[in-house]
Amino acid sequence: MDFVSVEDLLLRGSLWLAEESEQSTPRAGQAARTVAPFGVHTIDSALPQGGLPWGSVHEFFSVTPETQPATLLCALAGNVMRAAQSSTTAAPNKLVLWIGRECWPTPHVVAHALQNEATPESFLSNAVFLDPPSIQMRLWAIELALRSPAVAAVIAPLQKLSFALTRRFALAARDGGGMGFFMRPYKELAVRSAALSRWRVLSVVSEGIEPRWSISLCQFRNREMEKVEWIVEGLYEEGKALSLHLLPPVVKRSAPAATVLKHIYAA
């Protein structure tokens, strides 16, 4: 009989930490509130803890690299940043990192998303954009950022992640207390991951100029969720931060998105 170490089991995903399966207790130096809001009331109440718990990793799956929900993640980073700000640790120095040159959004969107509600200033100077030269360096940079207590959120596009790596990131985030938001290709939704929540995001045809997505929570804490589809719109308002709003559900999913999906599955 072979013997395996606990570490191995953890990395393989056969073993879970008790803390993760139950309500996690806040760690030292962390916010008294254990969650940061997603920003949409309906989605927040659908999440077991009423939001995204601090020190966790979340994955967002999109069909093509060009349809990665960059604006959505900017809005989420803004929510996380403001939640960190209003919590007990007065932390105006917390950082938001975008790791990987292809995911750097235009600073106008970032400035608007990271708008501070209380004062007219923006947290734009707290946004850091990294351009790691290699994939190894990118993984290193992400892990280091997640492990740091000075980071509110890490946003990175990732591909071909092994389960062990997602596990590492989840553990690193648990240590650091920040959030990890990863953009991954849709094909990898079938691959197991240690991320706390996994979302499928499709951009949807909208009437106005506001970005609109169809968001559904596929897995939470490695459990399949019942498919609920939310249509969420990003709303730009003068003097206010970029906010997310829920729209009434549409009966049929936009046909083009479905055809693209079919195309992906065929490939």
Place this chain on the structure above:
Amino acid sequence: MHLAIAKAIAETAVPQCTVVQWQPYVELRRLYKLARWLTRFAPVVGLDSSLLQAVQHKTVERVDARHTGLLLDITGTARWHRGEYALAVKIAKAFARWGLTARLGIASTIGAAWAFSRYGERNHFVSSIEVLAQGHLADALAMLPIAALRLSGSTENKLKELGIATIDDLLRIPRNTLSVRFGGEVLLRLEQALGLRIEHIEAVTAPHIIEEQQEYETPIENQETLQAAVYNCFAKLFKKLQRGKRGAQSFRIAFQYRNQEQELLRIEKELSLLRSSADFTVFSAVVRPVIERLNVAGPVHSVAIRAQGVARVNDQQRDYLQHLCMECEEAASNLLNHYTVRMGRGRVRTAVLHPAYLPEESFSFIPIEHGARPITPPPLFHPSERPTHLFTPEPIEVMALLPDKPPSMLLWRGRRCKVLTGLGPERICGPWWQRGMARVPTQRDYFKVQEESGRWLWIFRENSRWFVQGIFS
């Protein structure tokens, strides 16, 4: 006791006189101060070479008063001051304001300038300026006594005994016999004065280099020993820095090693930090992984580490209430230090917004600097009007029915996309007022189009050519 007698005589001769003790090192410090102040007139200011030697040998009190002058390299600065003469007048007047009388000389060589300032014809401070053209250097020098050659006392006496009183006498003697007859010094000084030998001014403002160097009698072959040696070197360097309450922004490590062919080779590595650091514990955490990855191909003979970008570091007082905040800031700068050391400055950036209409000029990603928080001006447009990802325009092919309407079909990156809806046009005009811009300014008509998968693209038309510049995602 003859000093006391001299003092008594002086006091009887001039009753008001005060006697001050001569303190050569105090005066030297003042001379340095004066030299630094003079850098407003010329980029390079230095001390006389014999004084500099005396400073190194700590024999300043024995230096002849003639050798305690200052040298200014005014090459190329004459235009700033409207001529060398005007510059000399300016310097002389500045000295007069300080209550000092200066004797100035300007020449094309250090030796000649030294000679004219000390042995020039007239004594009045302004007229003692000798501005000389290049060609007549030897003629002008010929009249001066041999003392003007910056010779040591014994050599000067020897020449005088032989009846050589002026430089002209010396010039008449065949030059190749000079060193045999009087020793190398005479020839050296003569050639320096004539510009046949190069001489440098050692600037007083030269940056103070903080460096730690270690040489090893038995070369280090073991990787772990090398790491320990580098670590040790850093620790010593930091002690030096801390003594002056200074921190360095980057460090250059140089190794000398022998390869298999026994050639002595040198490799260098630079580590740059986010901000000047004087805290070795913080620094060592950042630099340890870098040191651990050092791979030197051969036994190392010496390690040298030089601190660059040295600046004063203020001791930060730790406020009790701000403690948490401070911890967070420390963690943040620690994290960013890790990134800059491993990836280099250019890969860690922060964003700044600019008040410009052209989309690609309205922002930039600049290398991050600690403390310098970029000021963000309010943007000139609503953020929803600009795409999430902006890239360099990529040409596309379109099918447009009407000139001022968005196209109905476009071919981009080898894919044909049907356009569902479009908004626009928004006309953006380039900065026509800037020089160097084309006479006809760039005018772009931007459209925001939604293709069938729901993705919004930002396309524009410029001179009837179409481009994609961004994606709203």
